[in-house]
Amino acid sequence: DAKTTQPPSMDCAEGRAANLPCNHSTISGNEYVYWYRQIHSQGPQYIIHGLKNNETNEMASLIITEDRKSSTLILPHATLRDTAVYYCIVSRRGGTSYGKLTFGQGTILTVHP
């Protein structure tokens, strides 16, 4: 699976958009980009995933560059409850019986009042 690079920490003001970048320059054509977050003492929570098109759900938007070498997770209106560690993961067929998720250190997002 391709390696990802994320900034170790970011800050965001409550109510503003949080834009979390991820670099995955060695991604291959059959690898998906997944975003999870982990709030202290809980298991990782799935946020969103994509292959090459931009995606949006009730939690966030995922923007993938045309060359697929980087992506950005957007939380449109951050709240204090969005403070967490955010993981960007690249994996082949992540939901199937053959999908191993390789976690890096992630980005610690702190949302301030």
Next chain:
Amino acid sequence: DAGVTQSPTHLIKTRGQQVTLRCSPKSGHDTVSWYQQALGQGPQFIFQYYEEEERQRGNFPDRFSGHQFPNYSSELNVNALLLGDSALYLCASGHSGGVGQPQHFGDGTRLSIL
């Protein structure tokens, strides 16, 4: 619709003992993976089960073993516990037929070794 459930939530053992952790997958899921998360680190993949067989394994010793039952639930067994086995153990489930579909995690079992 129940998500991934793990038991127990907390456990304290001493060095040399053996432990069994349990996981019930999300409804409709048939694969189970186990991860170990040390304090301050990201989760590390231990192994994955599908159709009651171990399909992939991470860089963990044979002291770590598992099992998947016909109802898709799973157990993680760790023998000869070491102090370094203290960690949060996470279970994730997925659907084998869902290409690209995400895995979902439980809230883990916190294992402390004294």
